[in-house]
Amino acid sequence: MAARLPKHIAIIMDGNGRWAQRRGHSRIFGHVRGTSRVKAVVREANRLGIRALTMYAFSTENWSRPAPELKVLWRLLKKYLIRETEELHRENVRFRVIGEIDRLDPEVRAVIESSVRRLSGNTGLQLNFALSYGSRRELSRAARLFADDCVAGRRRPEDMNEELLREYLWTSELGDLAEVDLVIRTSGERRVSNFLLWQAAYAEFFFTELCWPDFEPKHLREALEDYSRRERRFGGVGPKSLAPPEKFAKL
Ligand code: IPE
Ligand code: IPE
Ligand code: MG
Numbered sequence: 001m002a003a004r005l006p007k008h009i010a011i012i013m014d015g016n017g018r019w020a021q022r023r024g025h026s027r028i029f030g031h032v033r034g035t036s037r038v039k040a041v042v043r044e045a046n047r048l049g050i051r052a053l054t055m056y057a058f059s060t061e062n063w064s065r066p067a068p069e070l071k072v073l074w075r076l077l078k079k080y081l082i083r084e085t086e087e088l089h090r091e092n093v094r095f096r097v098i099g100e101i102d103r104l105d106p107e108v109r110a111v112i113e114s115s116v117r118r119l120s121g122n123t124g125l126q127l128n129f130a131l132s133y134g135s136r137r138e139l140s141r142a143a144r145l146f147a148d149d150c151v152a153g154r155r156r157p158e159d160m161n162e163e164l165l166r167e168y169l170w171t172s173e174l175g176d177l178a179e180v181d182l183v184i185r186t187s188g189e190r191r192v193s194n195f196l197l198w199q200a201a202y203a204e205f206f207f208t209e210l211c212w213p214d215f216e217p218k219h220l221r222e223a224l225e226d227y228s229r230r231e232r233r234f235g236g237v238g239p240k241s242l243a244p245p246e247k248f249a250k251l
Contacts, residue, residue, distance in 0.1 A: 004228045006181030008174075009051040010196055010203070013038075015187025015211030028072050033213035035076045039084060044217035046091055046125035053127050053176045056195050058135030060100065075106070078111045079130070085115045092124030098170035099133035115139070126177060131171070135197035140170035156181060171199055181226050184220075186212045204230050 013034060014113075020030030038055065045053045058073060065073075077243045088095065095116055101109060149155040155164075171178035183192070183197040188209045192200070206223040208215070231238045 004069045005048065005050060005224060006204075006227055007050070008054070008177055008182075008199075009050055009223075010054040010056070010180045010183045010200060011041070012056045012183065012185040012189075012193065013212040013215075014185055014189055014193075018187060019211035019213045027069060030211075030213055031069075031072055033081055037213055037215055038080065039087075040217050041215065041220055042088070042093065042127055043091060044220050048221075050125060050176060053125060053181070054098070054130055054196065055128070056130045057135065058099070058131045058133070058218055059194055060132055060137050061194065063103075063132070067105075074108050077129075078108055081111050081115045085118055088115075088127070089119055089122065092122045094121060094122040094124065094126050095119040096126065096128045096173065097131050098138075099131040100126075100137060100170070101131070103132050118204055126174065128171075128174070130195065134137055134194040136194055138170050139198065151202055169198060171196075181246060182206060182223065184208070184223050186210050186215050202232070202234055204232065 016030035016034035017027035020027055020032065023029075025251070029126060038147070042053060042055075057077065062073075063070070077095070085095075097112055097116065101112070142165060146155060146165075150157055166172060166178065169178070178199050180196055180203040182205075183196070183200050183203045184206045185191075186208055188207070190207050196203075204227055206226055208219060210219060231240065233241075
């Protein structure tokens with residue numbers, strides 16, 4: 001297995017609809033299959049010792065989908081949490097949600113809150129679901145909360161810096177785990193779709209043609225193998241660049 005593991009993986013679970021339509025089914029069927037894939041990937045990440053896994057399950061933009069599709073998506077989420085929480089507990093998984101939780105149906109919120117409570121004492125994988133999540137919403141909200149704190153006299157404008165901004169994000173409770181190391185996107189699309197723009201500022205990206213309902217633990221391991229071969233330089237010079245500068249010495 002990969003020698004160098006990412007601490008935090010974020011997955012854009014895309015392609016449920018196309019997966020189903022290519023097989024002559026409705027998009028809904030793709031969501032059902034897609035939801036059933038989550039369990040094995042979460043378990044594998046935990047088994048491998050990944051510390052945080054954030055799954056993009058519903059974006060702020062996804063609210064524009066037809067009402068029947070929205071209904072199915074939230075029902076599937078509820079069912080997943082009701083069915084899997086005890087298993088997640090046995091696996092020592094901790095659970096959180098990032099996004100506009102206030103916008104969700106109270107019934108869905110109650111199920112989420114119950115799972116978060118049940119799993120809050122665990123110390124294994126930190127599993128995060130991004131629900132009604134959008135980075136632009138997260139960042140504009142952070143700006144508003146900071147402005148409120150300034151008006152109330154709790155902060156001064158000159159206090160703002162990168163460290164402080166992190167405290168106003170939905171990922172604040174993750175501390176230094178909020179930084180994403182690897183983003184995986186399924187379905188062949190190569191875009192971020194408003195996902196973790198701040199937290200993934202220096203992430204590595206892995207794109208696969210597979211649609212989410214076809215994504216299995218072995219594909220996660222493939223992504224990790226690929227990641228382990230990347231050289232992350234963070235704007236500096238990597239070890240390979242530190243070799244003797246023979247050519248330049250002659251200039
Ligand atoms: C991802 O699959 C699930 C959600 C965004 C909720 P899609 O529903 O986006 O499937 P495609 O991309 O249309 O195939
Ligand atoms: C991104 O997928 C959101 C989730 C996977 C939850 P979308 O299917 O909504 O993104 P676009 O529309 O292709 O950018
Ligand atoms: Mg999509």
